[in-house]
Amino acid sequence: MIRRAAWSICLIMGVVAASAVGAQEPAAAAQAAAARLEAAGERLRDASGARDRVRALTETVQAYEDGLAAMRDGLRRVARRETALSAQLKAREGEVADLLGILQTIETSEPPVLMLHPAGPLGAARSAMTLAEVTPGLQARVNGLKRDLDEVKTLRLLQQNALGSLQEGLQGVQNARTALSVAIADRTDLPKRFTEDPVRTAILISSTETLSGFASGLAEIAGGEIATDNSDISARRGDLTLPVQGLLLRGYGQRDAAGVARPGMLVATRPRALVESPTAATIRYRGPLLDLGNVVILEPQPDTLFVFSGLAEVFGETGQVIPEGTPVGLMGGQTPQADAILSLSGEGAGTDRSETLYIEVRMDNSPVDPETWFQTGKNG
Known part of the structure; x- marks a missing residue:
């Protein structure tokens, strides 16, 4: 009996999968994301007293966006890890039951019976040695199983607690975007190269059918001269x-x-993502245009235009000279609610980048490949 028990234990230990490496990484990622959202909340509270509220609120929105993106990623990793562990534990049910049965048989056997062996004292000694060798490994497997069970509980609890952090983060970024829009509208410290004439702008829009035609007539929308x-x-x-x-x-x-x-x-961007000027530039136009939706046209240097289209909201005033990193608009779409994000994290399918920003670069009023200007992860 002892030999059979020892042999069965060895088989079970060989079948049960080894414990996963880096098991705490998903949980750590989600916890770090929650900390980033909390830090973003502190920045939002501090932004009201900042000397440059636009810059402070821009950084706050970015912090929230980074934190929410990290939370999505962390929760997806948590969900994948929890699903994998649950599947492993379910696959072990039969083997663990056999193991418990064998251990129970050994523990309930009378001491005299344990001393008996069909092969006599030598066989009993060999079986005892086998059990002595198996016991440390068996204990390691038991400890590993306990760690897996504890981790599943921790991951499930983490997902439940993440709902509160997500709700606070989503509300925080919404408040930050609203405050940013107001701060930009109230801003009076930016220089202006020209003042837009609304009538001339309307005439230009109605008389052009292409972006090229509109871009070539941009000088006509000024109410006076455009500064060099x-x-x-x-x-x-x-x-x-x-x-x-x-x-x-x-x-x-x-x-x-x-x-x-x-x-x-x-x-492809996430809903309500912040769009910023990549360089210091003049806002040559902002507003609806042709079939492109809301458009922002920036002039970073003479005879070069950056055209961004597909925004839901546009910021600033035509003619303003804005610093690098200045927000020029927000993407459209609806930010998913916290429970929807948790559901997406569990499924791990599809994409949450449901909005699209079209970027065109024009030099001497001819389009050039934007990847010769912007880093996209493909151009070197």
């Missing part, structure tokens, strides 16, 4: 960060599902 600009960002060509956090969806000249190719690139 000697800016030169040629040295930064190819090193500019994208104006929004996102992933390149379609490159310059690539055809979409309808077979239409546009001379720009399309970036």
